[in-house]
Structure formats: structure tokens, C-alpha cells
Amino acid sequence: MAISISLHQQSWPLAQPFRISRGVKSHAQTIIVTISDGEFQGIGEAVPYARYGETCASVAAQIEALGCEFSSDAALQHAISELKAGAARNALDCALWDFNAKSQSQSVSKMLKIPLRPLTTAQTISLDSTQNMAVAAKALANAPLIKVKLDADSVLDKMRAIHVAAPHSKFIVDANEAWNFDLLKAVLPTLKQYNVALIEQPLPADNDQVLAQLTPCVPICADESCHTRHQLAELKNRYQAINIKLDKTGGLTEALALLDEAKQHGFIIMTGCMVASSLAMAPAFLIAQHADFVDLDGPLLLSSDIACGFEFHGTQMAQSTPFIWGEVKAHSNKIAEL
CATH class of the missing domain: 3.20.20.120 (Enolase-like C-terminal domain)
Known part of the structure; x- marks a missing residue:
């Protein structure tokens, strides 16, 4: 069954302005990616970062350039691996991990044999x-x-x-x-x-x-x-x-x-x-x-x-x-x- 990807931008208001040496912001701008085969759905969130030349528009363009439909999760994984390290690849990679957990009925922590503790x-x-x-x-x-x-x-x-x-x-x-x-x-x-x-x-x-x-x-x-x-x-x-x-x-x-x-x-x-x-x-x-x-x-x-x-x-x-x-x-x- 074909796998589709979609995305949207999310703006998260901050509780108070957040300031570092490079500047201040009042909202967190993120990209949320959804991967679905019609039955199972995986999601991932990433933060485009100006320090690395990223914007929400540029990250969205990277993802959209891959196309919106893939023949299999293996085909999608290959496409993700071709992207440079950064927010676009992060959102897609994490969404695919979540999708695989749902479709394989096994949590990511069990797949990786990493027990989770507080x-x-x-x-x-x-x-x-x-x-x-x-x-x-x-x-x-x-x-x-x-x-x-x-x-x-x-x-x-x-x-x-x-x-x-x-x-x-x-x-x-x-x-x-x-x-x-x-x-x-x-x-x-x-x-x-x-x-x-x-x-x-x-x-x-x-x-x-x-x-x-x-x-x-x-x-x-x-x-x-x-x-x-x-x-x-x-x-x-x-x-x-x-x-x-x-x-x-x-x-x-x-x-x-x-x-x-x-x-x-x-x-x-x-x-x-x-x-x-x-x-x-x-x-x-x-x-x-x-x-x-x-x-x-x-x-x-x-x-x-x-x-x-x-x-x-x-x-x-x-x-x-x-x-x-x-x-x-x-x-x-x-x-x-x-």
C-alpha cells in the first residue's frame, strides 16, 4: 500500500520571551510531518533553525520536493537518507519511526531495546x-x-x-x-x-x-x-x-x-x-x-x-x-x- 506524507506549520506561543546571545523570540515555529498508509499514522516534529540557514519555508520545501507519495516505507526511508542532516530530515525520520511502531505493533523503545525511565x-x-x-x-x-x-x-x-x-x-x-x-x-x-x-x-x-x-x-x-x-x-x-x-x-x-x-x-x-x-x-x-x-x-x-x-x-x-x-x-x- 502506498505511503503518503503531509506537513503543516505549528506556532507555539511561549510562556514568556526566550532570550539567548543571538536574539529573543516569543513563539516556537515548528514543522509537523504526518506519514500514513491509510490505516496507520506516524508523526514527527522539527524546529527549523536560522543559525543553520533554515526557515519553515525552506524546510517545508525540502520535504515537499520529495513528493507526497511513496510505494513503501523502504522507499521513503531511502528518500529521507538522501536529505542533509537538519530539521526536514528530522521530522520525516521521527515520523517514520512512529509509523513503524504503530504498523508493527511494537513501541520504538522495545524496537531499540531501550527501557524508558523518568x-x-x-x-x-x-x-x-x-x-x-x-x-x-x-x-x-x-x-x-x-x-x-x-x-x-x-x-x-x-x-x-x-x-x-x-x-x-x-x-x-x-x-x-x-x-x-x-x-x-x-x-x-x-x-x-x-x-x-x-x-x-x-x-x-x-x-x-x-x-x-x-x-x-x-x-x-x-x-x-x-x-x-x-x-x-x-x-x-x-x-x-x-x-x-x-x-x-x-x-x-x-x-x-x-x-x-x-x-x-x-x-x-x-x-x-x-x-x-x-x-x-x-x-x-x-x-x-x-x-x-x-x-x-x-x-x-x-x-x-x-x-x-x-x-x-x-x-x-x-x-x-x-x-x-x-x-x-x-x-x-x-x-x-x-
Whole structure:
């Protein structure tokens, strides 16, 4: 039976503006793909990211260029594999995994032999004034892991205030490529004193080779510098950790391969996300089962999540029953009306 694909754009209002070193946004714009053979239906969500030259229009065009109908799931899988790593491939790949789970009456976690357990996710503090970031940290003071978005301005002042507000938390500092090498070297020792456990992408991805000269007291994590397993060899002497995001890998298939090879290389594993609904987090949750750091709080940044998404109890996230993706007994997979 022929398999068809369709897509639509979803705009998710955020609970409050989300600011990083590259800018601020009030909505998360995603692409949702549906794969169907008339009996079974699979869905996947991806986030087009301007940093990588993507827009909703360009991602939709990539998907539409494949055509809307395929003779089999194998034919569709081949077409997906021909796409470059990015949001378009991610949405299609994850939708196909979900479709196969439904059509084969077996959950994705069982197909992959990855038992699912509740996980602790980082909670994110958006870039803001020192005072406002301290207030946000105080509200999260019981969180074991907090992710802090920073630029190059007042790094130590902000982290000092945040650490005072949440003295028992550990921190991931995410600079989104906003620092230079001198700043990184200058702040490292003090950041360690402030319970910073990981520093994510401090330098621009095209200027990170200088990290080979550094033996950091806090592990440095590649985000923008690491998309697929093919980059691991050159990153080995620069970074101690990598952040696996499905919108970079181009879906769960490559994310699994990246996870396996990164562990062989001895990298610390972080599982991250773009801001999106639980539908986008669901396949990443499988990768997160093997991660040292989990940052999948995207749905908590939305004013409302998709139906049958993750249940969050403080910093703990677990699949709901029924669940939106990858489960045989999930609901009908009709996209919820918001």
C-alpha cells in the first residue's frame, strides 16, 4: 500500500520571551510531518533553525520536493537518507519511526531495546539582567540542574548571583558561541567554584580549534560544532562532551549512531533540544536514557503543550499514558487542537 506524507506549520506561543546571545523570540515555529498508509499514522516534529540557514519555508520545501507519495516505507526511508542532516530530515525520520511502531505493533523503545525511565531534565534560565536571572534562579532553587543562557557580558557577576540564589544546584552554562578564548580562560576557575558542571559551546563553531590548547577544569561541550558522527574525530581534542540534538543530526536514526560512536570516543553525553512541544522531545527521550546531562525542558517554555505529552513533576519528566509518539497504545495521533 502506498505511503503518503503531509506537513503543516505549528506556532507555539511561549510562556514568556526566550532570550539567548543571538536574539529573543516569543513563539516556537515548528514543522509537523504526518506519514500514513491509510490505516496507520506516524508523526514527527522539527524546529527549523536560522543559525543553520533554515526557515519553515525552506524546510517545508525540502520535504515537499520529495513528493507526497511513496510505494513503501523502504522507499521513503531511502528518500529521507538522501536529505542533509537538519530539521526536514528530522521530522520525516521521527515520523517514520512512529509509523513503524504503530504498523508493527511494537513501541520504538522495545524496537531499540531501550527501557524508558523518568529522567531529571535541566531547567533553563533565559538571558536577562543579573537581577532578573537571580530571581529566576531562586524560583528554581530546588532544581538539581539549571541551564543558564549567557552572552559575553557580566559572566561572573551573573553566575555569582545565580549561584547565591540556587546554591545547591549544578549549572550548565550555554554561551551559544558568544565568547572568545581569552574570556573562556579567564572565567573557567571561578565558574567551577560556582557549581558549573558543563560549559556549552563557548566559542564560535568555526573558531573552536583553539580549544585543543586548553585543559579545562570544567568540561566543554560541543553544540553548534557537533551535528553528526562524522565530526567526532576532529572534535576529540577540543571538547570533552557533545550535545546530541535531533534537529542537528537529522532525526533519531543518526542520533543513535552519533550516541554509539561518541561513547566509543569517550565523550560525555548531553541530550538537548530546540524549543518545541513534547512531540519533538519524545524521540530525544530515548537518547537521553544514555545521557549524562539531559536538557529537554522545551515543553515547559511553551504556554501550552501538545496533548498526551510529557508529564513534568518538578524536574522529573516521564511519558504520559497514552503518549503522543512511539507507543502502540497511543491515542489516534490526530494533532490536538490548541
